[in-house]
Amino acid sequence: MIRTRCEVLSNRRTGAYHSITLVAPDVADKARPGQFVEIAVPGGRDFLLRRPFSIHQASRRGGWAGTLEIVLEAGGPGTAWLAGVKTHDVLDVIGPLGRPFSYPAELTSCLLVGGGYGAAPIYFLAEELRARNKSVSMILGARDHERVFKPIEGKRLADSVVVTTEDGSMGERGRVTDALPAAVARTGAQVVYACGPNAMLRAVAEYCLSRGIPCQVAVEEMMACGLGVCWTCAVPMIAKDGRGWWNMRACLEGPVFNGARIWWDRWLGEREPEVRKPEVAEDLPEPQPVEARTW
Numbered sequence: 427m428i429r430t431r432c433e434v435l436s437n438r439r440t441g442a443y444h445s446i447t448l449v450a451p452d453v454a455d456k457a458r459p460g461q462f463v464e465i466a467v468p469g470g471r472d473f474l475l476r477r478p479f480s481i482h483q484a485s486r487r488g489g490w491a492g493t494l495e496i497v498l499e500a501g502g503p504g505t506a507w508l509a510g511v512k513t514h515d516v517l518d519v520i521g522p523l524g525r526p527f528s529y530p531a532e533l534t535s536c537l538l539v540g541g542g543y544g545a546a547p548i549y550f551l552a553e554e555l556r557a558r559n560k561s562v563s564m565i566l567g568a569r570d571h572e573r574v575f576k577p578i579e580g581k582r583l584a585d586s587v588v589v590t591t592e593d594g595s596m597g598e599r600g601r602v603t604d605a606l607p608a609a610v611a612r613t614g615a616q617v618v619y620a621c622g623p624n625a626m627l628r629a630v631a632e633y634c635l636s637r638g639i640p641c642q643v644a645v646e647e648m649m650a651c652g653l654g655v656c657w658t659c660a661v662p663m664i665a666k667d668g669r670g671w672w673n674m675r676a677c678l679e680g681p682v683f684n685g686a687r688i689w690w691d692r693w694l695g696e697r698e699p700e701v702r703k704p705e706v707a708e709d710l711p712e713p714q715p716v717e718a719r720t721w
């Protein structure tokens with residue numbers, strides 16, 4: 427993990443998002459798909475905490491060597507401030523952080539599912555998988571066409587790409603999970619990787635579990651320190667034999683987890699009741715056994 431001051435090389439609009447390229451040779455050299463950086467946002471009390479962003483690209487070769495790219499959607503004050511940075515501004519960055527995706531040793535057919543700006547890390551992942559002779563297909567989904575992240579780049583990298591939008595303004599109308607069963611059948615997917623909103627990750631992971639397909643998900647959880655100290659980012663995981671559970675830190679043991687091992691009901695139930703009814707808070711049910719998965 428490195429703390430460094432990085433010059434902004436560019437800040438470009440990509441649909442509804444901002445792509446920010448930073449000169450960060452040391453971080454770029456070590457970065458792996460699925461990892462993230464924490465960026466300090468200067469100013470008053472609102473900006474006490476660094477903001478975490480997935481690494482979209484890390485160039486170790488070629489003309490842009492030593493650069494790191496992140497993608498963000500401006501929402502709250504921190505992302506709005508970052509969306510306004512200019513070429514030659516300098517940002518205080520810590521990274522690369524977290525556990526990256528792992529690559530399958532023998533399985534070859536990989537399906538990458540990305541929702542909204544959550545699709546950003548799957549391009550870096552697709553390049554690394556292709557370099558290992560894996561076949562790569564993608565499903566890219568978003569609310570509308572402005573939020574479908576780099577579909578043309580997806581077509582360049584993947585053998586096939588399905589695009590879904592909730593309003594039908596690009597590709598198939600619906601969500602990535604509507605397109606998932608057909609894509610799995612058509613591509614013969616043996617491994618699924620997913621990044622995006624947590625409710626989407628849950629649906630993808632549950633589908634994969636029902637079909638016995640290994641699935642890695644990169645989760646987003648509130649992060650205060652981003653360094654493994656405060657446990658703000660706890661995600662409940664079920665033991666391999668299904669006989670117990672414990673918390674893991676998304677910033678340190680994640681953000682990439684085995685989707686079959688997350689205890690989704692406990693994690694999302696209370697905060698996203700539209701996705702699943704909350705559990706009774708203190709009287710937790712026994713975790714259901716899940717099949718152990720090895721990578």
Ligand SMILES: Cc1cc2nc3c(=O)[nH]c(=O)nc-3n(C[C@H](O)[C@H](O)[C@H](O)COP(=O)(O)OP(=O)(O)OC[C@H]3O[C@@H](n4cnc5c(N)ncnc54)[C@H](O)[C@@H]3O)c2cc1C
Pocket residue numbers: 462475476477478479480481496497498499500501502503504505506543544546645646647648649681
């Ligand atoms: C591992 C990881 C990767 C991420 N990758 C991206 C990305 O590639 N692009 C992108 O646009 N966003 C990404 N996010 C979400 C991004 O970090 C939040 O949108 C951002 O921190 C919000 O800050 P804000 O000041 O704009 O909003 P506010 O809501 O005002 O933030 C207030 C506080 O809550 C925290 N916070 C709010 N939302 C989140 C969240 N979803 N995750 C973690 N902390 C949050 C902030 O750090 C801040 O301390 C990622 C989050 C995580 C955990």
Ligand code: FES
Pocket residue numbers: 648649650651652653654655656657658659660675676677678
């Ligand atoms: S954010 Fe502090 S331990 Fe993960």
